[in-house]
Amino acid sequence: MPEKLPFDIAEVVRRIRVAVKPFPKAAMFDLADRGYTTAFQQLVACIISIRTLDEVMLPVAIRLFERAPTPAEMARLSVDEIDALIHDCAFHYGKAGQIREIAERLVAEHGGELACDEALMLSFRGVGPKCTNLVMGVACGEPRIGVDIHVHRVTNRWGYVAAPTPEATMAQLQQTLPKRYWIEINRLLVPFGKHVCTGRLPRCSTCPVLAYCRQVGVEKHR
Known part of the structure; x- marks a missing residue:
């Protein structure tokens, strides 16, 4: 050598x-470039991405956000409705319940918005450092x-x-x-x-x- x-x-x-440059962008950054820039959208996208290829995650996340772009709108959907929208990703039913739980909590406790709050993100069931850091970086512009x-x-x-x-x-x-x-x-x-x-x-x-x-x-x- x-x-x-x-x-x-x-x-x-x-x-x-x-x-x-010739290759498709990383999906969460691609979503942001398409206008899906809120911390909530980025966190949900990261949850969808777990054990799921970028080329699957991207259209699934877009389909979900076209129907429910905010925590309030997401919380109005049932777990089954969310599941139907994200069905192409891995572990879709469990993720649907997780996403709705986060949306409900944001509506009930945080005014229907996800702030750039690392501790809050980590407090959600199933959200770890990888997704938290990606959201803090992509959506919040913090060096993570x-x-x-x-x-x-x-x-x-x-x-x-x-x-x-x-x-x-x-x-x-x-x-x-x-x-x-x-x-x-x-x-x-x-x-x-x-x-x-x-x-x-x-x-x-x-x-x-x-x-x-x-x-x-x-x-x-x-």
Whole structure:
């Protein structure tokens, strides 16, 4: 293996910005670009996205928000009605109940709006740090790192962090990644991880950041 260059996160990010332009956007960022920018919409979209491909999540979320874009309108739907709208995503019935529960609570306790309140989001059943950080970043503009499987895999493969879980990766990135990239890293590494630095047989031969990547754990590649 050729000797690697010292890791330069600014140059790596610059190259990946160019590399991902031909690919579909990460779904939550795509939703925001389409005008679905409220914290409630972003949180619901993230819930829908769990164990669900972006190309499924995006039209499902849009269909749901065309019917019920606010907590008040969502709370007026039954669990079965929400389920019918999100039926294409994984674990749809459980998610329908979770979404309605959040909407009802926001109407009853928070004036029908979801504020940019990390503690409140984490208090909802089934909402963890990944979705909370994505909402805080995408909807609220606060520097947060949303670590999904792509961010976890790619940054560990680079050798930029060495962490066994996405939660541990998030903690390490908070120590090493400059804050100016905290929101953008998810926007970039979701399409990069899906189309270039794939889980199996990554496309190392055409990767724009191969010179910097330590290829940790890569045994076979294209």
